[in-house]
Amino acid sequence: MGSSPLILVCNDDGVHSEGLAALAAAVQPLGDVVVVAPDRERSAVSHSLTLHRPLRVEEVGAGRHAVNGTPTDCVNLAINGILGRRPSLVLSGINKGANLGDDVTYSGTVSAAMEGTLLGVPSVAVSAVGRGSFRFDAAAAFSARLAAWVLERSLPPDTLLNVNVPAPRDGQPIRGFALTRMGRRRYGDAIVEKVDPRGKKYYWIGGEELEFVQEEGTDFHAVSQGFISVTPIHLDLTNYKSFDALKALDFAWP
């Protein structure tokens, strides 16, 4: 047992989530699986570490731990503290709902994989596109296959994989998977202005569903065509290409 790879499973929907259970079960044959996940839903917390208060870890089952913190806390605490040995892989998910395009910048699911990556462990985030119903089985099966690949081959440095599995639709099967780039949302430019019973204005952002830009090669496009999207995400946001253009930024200062 001790020599088989250790796989850390986390999420942002909470330790009792159905998607987490499906993911943990699917990778059981690949190694020793330990779950360290938030005690409740922490999906809007983004990539933040809790530094101002102590954290509690509660064992809620064999190899299953609940933390009263963010997904980032869970991964940090697991790798640096409670696991005892270094994991070979961090898996985050399966999230209920897409993490496509710019959503990645504030996704709790992806943030757990970012933390794993920051701490030098190959990491994969998995999300199931949909509302109400999700393809957890397909997502879990694909995750297990991908996890086996990553355990064997590792990942490029500072790079995580962000996986999105298409929503169930018309019973159509999943057509395969595609290596994709991050797409872009077309942000709702519709602000809906209303007046309350006391005559004061208030606003809704994006009266309509927020749309996305349908470009080939993007995660959005792959998923809309029935493919699982696999997007390599890195942590360095520097736009190196812009350095040339910004050489013009040379005014004297101070």
Added chain:
Amino acid sequence: MGSSPLILVCNDDGVHSEGLAALAAAVQPLGDVVVVAPDRERSAVSHSLTLHRPLRVEEVGAGRHAVNGTPTDCVNLAINGILGRRPSLVLSGINKGANLGDDVTYSGTVSAAMEGTLLGVPSVAVSAVGRGSFRFDAAAAFSARLAAWVLERSLPPDTLLNVNVPAPRDGQPIRGFALTRMGRRRYGDAIVEKVDPRGKKYYWIGGEELEFVQEEGTDFHAVSQGFISVTPIHLDLTNYKSFDALKALDFAWP
């Protein structure tokens, strides 16, 4: 008045923050300045839009608006709703505290500039490094100079500038500014384990101050040397360089 550029100023410390006032005052000579900022501190909210509840906008002074939402909400609402005309520039800050390296991924200050960038408006985030005391005057003066440059020359597409102004130290003057890349924190690998009065364990993340990797060319390094760092940040997190390595990801599926 109508033909002078419109400058939107936002932050994440809230509409009554000292840094915001310094920034808005400094750019007053450059155009029509409108402040749309959160009604209170929203620094841990990251890049999220409020979609599930309506937003209120309160005028708290001439050209100064408070929103009961995130920095991202403020910028979205301002550009798509309440400004009436399109701003030429979004400025976010001056934040009390650094937004260097990986912090960028969960900074409210930077998220406001991200939203401006997503909506196609050149955007700059400004933070003053320090604890307790900050160089707001120098940060505001530099921001005004940089804002004039951006108004004249614009910015590369999908790219914001993340500016950090060194902390006051020994009365040393600021040595200049430098175009930098995003540095990396060395994450605290020190988990401090304690036991509470009832015999239960609890944990602190990062017993010590989190350190950063001191590499030349990074924002961290520039600031530590007394330079203002200016880092071009883009919104596409795809690691294009990794596509080659990931071509090996070609197992049959399903």
